[in-house]
Amino acid sequence: MLRQRLLVALIAIPLLTALVHLGGWPWAVTVSLILLAAAWEYTHLIRRIGFSPSPGWIGLMILGFLGDGMAFLPGSRVAELTLTLAPPMALVWFWWIRRTEHPVADWAFTAAGGLYLGWLGRSFVWLRNLPDPHGRWWVAFVLFTTWAADTGAYLVGRRWGRHRLAPQWSPGKTWEGFFGGCLAGMGVGAVLGFFIELGAGPGALLGLLIGSLGTLGDLSVSVLKRRAGVKDSGNLFPGHGGVLDRLDSLLWSGMLAYLYAHWIQGF
Numbered sequence: 615m616l617r618q619r620l621l622v623a624l625i626a627i628p629l630l631t632a633l634v635h636l637g638g639w640p641w642a643v644t645v646s647l648i649l650l651a652a653a654w655e656y657t658h659l660i661r662r663i664g665f666s667p668s669p670g671w672i673g674l675m676i677l678g679f680l681g682d683g684m685a686f687l688p689g690s691r692v693a694e695l696t697l698t699l700a701p702p703m704a705l706v707w708f709w710w711i712r713r714t715e716h717p718v719a720d721w722a723f724t725a726a727g728g729l730y731l732g733w734l735g736r737s738f739v740w741l742r743n744l745p746d747p748h749g750r751w752w753v754a755f756v757l758f759t760t761w762a763a764d765t766g767a768y769l770v771g772r773r774w775g776r777h778r779l780a781p782q783w784s785p786g787k788t789w790e791g792f793f794g795g796c797l798a799g800m801g802v803g804a805v806l807g808f809f810i811e812l813g814a815g816p817g818a819l820l821g822l823l824i825g826s827l828g829t830l831g832d833l834s835v836s837v838l839k840r841r842a843g844v845k846d847s848g849n850l851f852p853g854h855g856g857v858l859d860r861l862d863s864l865l866w867s868g869m870l871a872y873l874y875a876h877w878i879q880g881f
Contacts, residue, residue: 675728683739770794799825828863
């Protein structure tokens, strides 16, 4: 398992690094494809539970939010239009056109998926669109602190984990692994803090927040997988699971970092 994880990381990290460096539309298209793949996995999880969300409507919401993230004109209202038009139109679709068995629940899962993936995922486009070189370093900060926290939690939990964190949702997670992930996030955050003009202390604090709150994103997807009776959301990445498995922590971390950069740093 660990060997597979390392092999995937050796391929994925240089590729993502190159795309982050390019920025612009290549990065936005990459984020879009990743989120659309996650939306497909999400719909299959919900269908295993017994409901029928629409991947098409989720995809439209995702593209609407990302389109807003790429809108360079001041006063862009793409996100507002997406939130205003997509949910009611999707409800009409389920209730009067598709006439599914559970139209309201199907609509609710569709709207939730679009908001979760699109609204949070948009932060990676926002962060990269910060003035260079800040945009590159902020995205790199989120990616590497989140990966460090995930890796630290995995290694510490595997070696010393004894006390279950949330056995009813994710039996493999332990408190020891949680604290190991927090420490790893703090360490990497302290180092990378210099590159985004945070400094070691604020960088470590943001790394701690990413390491701890990212666990909530992980657990939220674990709840769905538990209800669906599957271990992973997909099998695209050997040793890592599916796309949604890799995004569960990153989505929360990206939005947290953007809010920090926007509210505290003034970008």
